[in-house]
Amino acid sequence: MGAVRGQSPAEIPDVVVERLPHYLRALRALRDEGTEVVSSQELGEALSVTPAQIRKDLSYFGRFGKQGRGYSVPHLVLDLTRILGLERAWPVILIGAGRLGQAIVTYPGFTPEGFHIQAAFDTDEAVIGTHIADIEVRPVREVQKYVRQKGIEIAIVAVPGEQAQAVIDGLIRVGIRAIMNYAPSNPRVPNGVRVRTIDPVQALQTMTFHLTGQQHPEQQAAPKPASAGPR
Amino acid sequence: MGAVRGQSPAEIPDVVVERLPHYLRALRALRDEGTEVVSSQELGEALSVTPAQIRKDLSYFGRFGKQGRGYSVPHLVLDLTRILGLERAWPVILIGAGRLGQAIVTYPGFTPEGFHIQAAFDTDEAVIGTHIADIEVRPVREVQKYVRQKGIEIAIVAVPGEQAQAVIDGLIRVGIRAIMNYAPSNPRVPNGVRVRTIDPVQALQTMTFHLTGQQHPEQQAAPKPASAGPR
DNA sequence: CTGTGTGAATTTTTTCACAGCT
């Protein structure tokens, strides 16, 4: 029966876990177009990942493939969904209801994936009490009560960089265990708490390095898309 | 499979380049508070990075420290700025002027870092001709001319996932060499083109894995910034 | 003394390659 159990994630490299959503997305696309079975080879081509890596990654969690055949797409979708903890919906709170926070709340990508932004908090009197989409902006001092009451574990932080560390410290004190940080800062968190900082500027800055270093564009003509893309 | 040949900047690992903006941000903060000199030890504590890693990373680019003293903060800021290609401003175009694209244009973090969104493009007749902040939304068919004329190398893509690959293929054909992709997709690009996909949902999905796996939150008290320095 | 820069050692991650299941 259940091949997949919640094993101690201590053993599983972070780098592996970070690839799973990637696989899941591709598998869902395959499923939606009716593909029943996929080999690590085929999946790897779709994702620009080596087949060996896919097999090795999956092997951390169990045996999902059928030798000689490949992986059942619908089954693997379910397995990865379960492994990632995506069978349930996750309530999320947002701290910082400024321009960026508002864009996050209205971003349509979270809800279909089960991430429901339930409440927003801010310190600015001007926005407290207003509504973004259909959620009300509350004063930050109510965070603790809210988190405890609703058992929230995930927070999205969209406050100015200087405030991020203080806000995050407060969230952790209140029981938050996973934080998506949109502030350009390097927050320190205790063990057991996960942070992911999303920083488009840093991403751009690594790209300018490459743009600057390469003197000659060299091959420039047609960029073979290598995909069976329709036009 | 294709190892990247050609005259890429030396043989500097990507993972090293990706840390440089991180260092730079911390160094600028130190500079702005008047710190003249910093050791790899101190910088490492500020960033939760080992001192050895900082020294090793920097050593790919030269010798910036003074033995017995540490690094001159202002000098290292300048050196990293130059290494990353941030002495100049970078014009950027945006493809996709929907809700997300509009948020990107109005995000105040790009301009101070020298990334200037110069133009936005969309296929939707309804938004073409409108203005976001002070830039006009143009029809995508004008991208090629614009990019060539202005010598743009960086694009931000904020279109629906299904369209991302096609849009990116087009951009590359037109000469774009660095792409920040906000679409939840896995674009394939030819050698010599860099893509960074920013995908908050994937980030959340790796966090739910950890939230699900750990049965017991284990009591973590105050978020002591204690550098979890092992040993 | 202090703290860099760097070969060497260690650890982590990726890839190989093949036994074995279907």
Added chain:
DNA sequence: AGCTGTGAAAAAATTCACACAG
């Protein structure tokens, strides 16, 4: 046959530890 799952090998990244410069 075809393709997984996995030890073993290889490669990459990190950390150690120390000679040496200031």
